[in-house]
Amino acid sequence: MTFSQLRTFARVAKLGSLRAAAASLGVSEPAVSTAIASLRTELGDPLFTRTPMGITLTPGGRALAAHAEEIIGLAEDTRRDVKHASSHERQLRVLATAAFAEHAAGRLFDLFGKWVSSDAVDVIVESADDIATLLRERAYDLALGARPGLANSSGLELVPFFKYQRVVVASTRHPLASSTGPIPLDKLLSVRWFAGPGGFEPLTEEGRWFGRLSALPDVIELTSETDALSAVAGGEGVMLALGHVAASRITGVAGHPTDADRTPDLVRLAVADTPISGLWWATTLDGGRATDAARIVQRLVTTAEATTAIVSPTGSRGLSRRGNKFHVALWS
Known part of the structure; x- marks a missing residue:
């Protein structure tokens, strides 16, 4: 799995819609669908099901959403630490x-x-x-x-x-x-x-x-x-x-x-x-x-x-x- 796929899934889980996630990320809806499909194949879990009210995460989808948020956060911390490594100010x-x-x-x-x-x-x-x-x-x-x-x-x-x-x-x-x-x-x-x-x-x-x-x-x-x-x-x-x-x-x-x-x-x-x-x-x-x-x-x-x-x-x-x-x- 890639960082981009995790970010995409985290946004879908948060917004409850592939279309909303695509708009938020500035990408096409097919690009979001492709990222989700890759994660489903690799993890062997549907991750979410569609309902008339939107999407419902599976237990595996909820676990992935939590880990995706954590990984995205760690990546942001890493970027910030590297950027400010030469400075004593954070x-x-x-x-x-x-x-x-x-x-x-x-x-x-x-x-x-x-x-x-x-x-x-x-x-x-x-x-x-x-x-x-x-x-x-x-x-x-x-x-x-x-x-x-x-x-x-x-x-x-x-x-x-x-x-x-x-x-x-x-x-x-x-x-x-x-x-x-x-x-x-x-x-x-x-x-x-x-x-x-x-x-x-x-x-x-x-x-x-x-x-x-x-x-x-x-x-x-x-x-x-x-x-x-x-x-x-x-x-x-x-x-x-x-x-x-x-x-x-x-x-x-x-x-x-x-x-x-x-x-x-x-x-x-x-x-x-x-x-x-x-x-x-x-x-x-x-x-x-x-x-x-x-x-x-x-x-x-x-x-x-x-x-x-x-x-x-x-x-x-x-x-x-x-x-x-x-x-x-x-x-x-």
């Missing part, structure tokens, strides 16, 4: 889910720079759905933010490090701001909702909260949660905001304002099953396969110093846009 590659990248990554890695001054860091936003695969393929050393699904957590070490809350907020001038009791679902569904890019990860508590609604509201996704909060403050709708991020702008619960000496522009709405509590996680490969720098970050995020940095209202968030990816711009 790049730390961090996957962050969107909310963590926007609200915490810059400040956290400013702090990390005081711990480990020699490592360059690149933080890129990806979906929580892809964490397990991207870590196994060694595309990233560490993932921060939402956790991967339980079904995909084998071979990973997950450390919870920050408990947050999401609250429903609206402008003090919004019609719902005068509500004195729990807001009925039909009223919530009748107004516009705002969110950052990608909305809310299905694997987060806030994503599951949305999934439990009898109907989904109209959600407008902006380029950042900061922009979404500004739109809400302008009276354009409501959103599930991070409590510690919006706290200084919130007057209190709708119908029960507090802190009259301030001039806040938001109010927290009384909505069933809110505030929503969630956790951010630091995820690496287990069994001693994580890099030293990734282990340092995994230890750092559990410290009181890191928590203080994350909730600080000042300091660099460090979020910038490059093409279709978000990067955290750190020190030079």
